[in-house]
Amino acid sequence: MNRLSWFNTVSLTLGFAFLYIPMLILVIYSFNASKLVTVWAGFSTRWYGELLHNEAFLDAAWVTLKVAVFSSSIATVLGTMAAYVLVRGNRFLGRTLFSGMIYAPLVMPEVITGLSLLLLFIGIGLDRGVLTIVLAHTTFSMCYVSVVVSSRLVTFDRSLEEAALDLGCSPAQAFRLVTLPIIAPAVISGWLLAFTLSLDDLVIASFTAGPSSTTLPIKIFSAVRLGVSPEINALSTVMIAIVAVGVIAASLVSKRSLVRQQKDEQEAARAQ
């Protein structure tokens, strides 16, 4: 392996310090024994214990989890279907337009997405609560899923589906028995991505959440306005851990499937 030059070492260190020092401080202070956030008074897990007895936080955590699970699952189904049609479907009028449009919410400012959803929910008279957050999260995470899944579908060998049809599958069976198992890793990492996106969303959730259904990020945000407490630090650390696990799992799943796909392709190339 090449050794890093002096310059590279410094830039790498600076870059990562910039990224991770704030989080690191937060994690460290979550283990502070003192009630004062800025004064270190020895190591303690006291705040984690208190967290477990804080009803408001636990409620918010439960809401967040429910929203994340439901919205990411719905988004995965819808996103996969959209990706399949856009990559596989026969050319239909405006297909290019549709493929472009599915990516638009990715670059749309969240405030606008949140506001438009809010207007919609008010317009159709839907009371804000868990349901509205789920719907809102589904809308924006669906595009991420469809991006992940369609990039896998593009490299998917069409003749596998044809072989399935040839052997007597209906198109739906071919999808279920052949396409889906093969693209499963992409679908799973799409789900994990949607899940973590939903977990840490603040902006869209605050537009669409009702008084009885606050999510953790909203709770933290409003708590911090009254002052940072060590308890918040502990809660944030837990969230960092969950998100980190989610992201790492997603990247591992897609990495593994990539490696396997490459291996398969090499085998196939060798067979030619």
Add this chain to the structure above:
Amino acid sequence: MIRFQNVTKRFGTFTAIDNLSLDIFEREFFALLGPSGCGKTTMMRMLGGFESPTEGRIELSGKDIVGVPPNKRAVNMMFQSYALFPHLSVWDNIAFGLRRDGRPKADVEARVAEMLKLTRLEKFARRKPHQISGGQRQRVALARSLAKAPKLLLLDEPLGALDKKLRQDTQFELMDIQEKTGTTFVIVTHDQEEAMTVASRVAVMDEGKLIQVATPDRIYESPENVYVADFIGDVNIIEGRATPEAGGEDDTYRIDWAEGETPLQATSATRFDPGQTCYLAIRPEKVTISAERPEGALNAVQGKVLDIAYLGNISTYHVELTSGTVIKAQTANTRRISRRSFTWEDPVWLSWTVTGGVLLAG
């Protein structure tokens, strides 16, 4: 059994299959042969149901099958790329089609076992496609397409991935399977030797058209035109002008082919007008090479050895005639190489009989 009726297939403005009509019979081993891009795969895909013809109709057992989706056809295809399902084991790959028919479990198991035995894959049943060799994969693909006992089996360049030895073994295996099962086989290949070996009839295609459809020996011995003669095997083509021989029988022609050379003689079933341009096609193995002018030979030309291609069992001599034309002659190497009679630059005579060559109009 299969009937193509004036089938045309266009991709945009490009015509891949051009007004083609063809009958393929029950229990036939039919080979489609032609250069790359002539439309062989397109023909197969139309039979499999993955493309529909732009014009014309395709019948299978008397029924028009245009518009019938692939899963409703009693046709199975072995894909050029095998298209094995990577997430399923060899066993499950073979069972895939049987399960779709909703057959009882015991039936499926018996049939898969039979297929594994036929393709000698018993040992690999539990492996995944990426854990077996290319040749084994090819046999899995074959077993999978055979498992449903289709009325018609389509093989798109099934043996392209194999080395020569395995390829020959598999060719015989295929013929064996075809005899045993009575399935109609249509095979695509651009290896003419393979087509000749396995097929009962061969269709030579070019640019979406059929050039000739006949049994392998007829394709080889009496090609209908220069394209077929040239495409199948090695051949010498001599261009000249035909004149019906005055004294001889009425299907003998005299061919004037070069200034100052003795005219050649050949028989032909097709008629040529006096002075019509013609092409005499002679296979190298029908040309005899000798040191002296052979007694009484009607077609004999003189030249010198330009090149010798030693192929083990046979040698091909490239002989340059005085007119500059190069003619290939083949002899079997019945003697050891040290006793070979001719070497480079040797003056030799080439001769062939009146019926040795085929006279073609174009």
